[in-house]
Amino acid sequence: MNHQTIKKVELKLVRGLLDLVVLGLLKEKDLHGYGIITSIRRNFGVYFGPSTVYPLLSELEKAGDIKSEWDLTHDRPRKVYSLTAEGKSLLTGAEESLYQICTRLNEFGMNRLQFNNGVEDKPEVNSMLSM
């Protein structure tokens, strides 16, 4: 698979998970819109412009998952977004859903998607360690 195809796949996957990605970034710290755009690019290696990110931010704000405040400490006022309690709860739910989806994909032979939760599920390992 060439580099261009890999980029296309990544872009499509991150787009599909973009709500989760934005909520995840805001869980770490409050960000203004442009900060979210650059943070997605820096952390996930794909670029989504204002025409994708701003409508998503309004949608999330309308749903009550994030809220915004004007930051007037700079020359140009800008909206700073933060996660609400509802957004935190949504993020936890989405994280659990993604975990379940990856676990199921793993059962379908995607060996790379093997989560590190094996210890509790493997009593024989525990008993060996306690010997």
Added chain:
Amino acid sequence: MNHQTIKKVELKLVRGLLDLVVLGLLKEKDLHGYGIITSIRRNFGVYFGPSTVYPLLSELEKAGDIKSEWDLTHDRPRKVYSLTAEGKSLLTGAEESLYQICTRLNEFGMNRLQFNNGVEDKPEVNSMLSM
């Protein structure tokens, strides 16, 4: 978060990963369209109807990632889909991308998305085990 919201989140996530899900199902075995629809519902707990799944199948076929053949052994002929070599390669790439995305989300505090690849990365654990 109520049950309805959880379902909505799951639906959105699976929709975002639907190419990957369909390719993953076809990696395990060849399926006709209706078989894919029921398999998604059974394995991922969300329903996508023909109006979502069939256009996706034509798109994947047009891109050369899957191919179809008429199965004439039943009363009603039906198209059976299988993965091509390109599709297998795309699936491996997508699996790797999803792995990278989850790993990054894990670094952003999503503790549930911790992959089971820790042993090679933690030589101190290895050396303890070999003592």
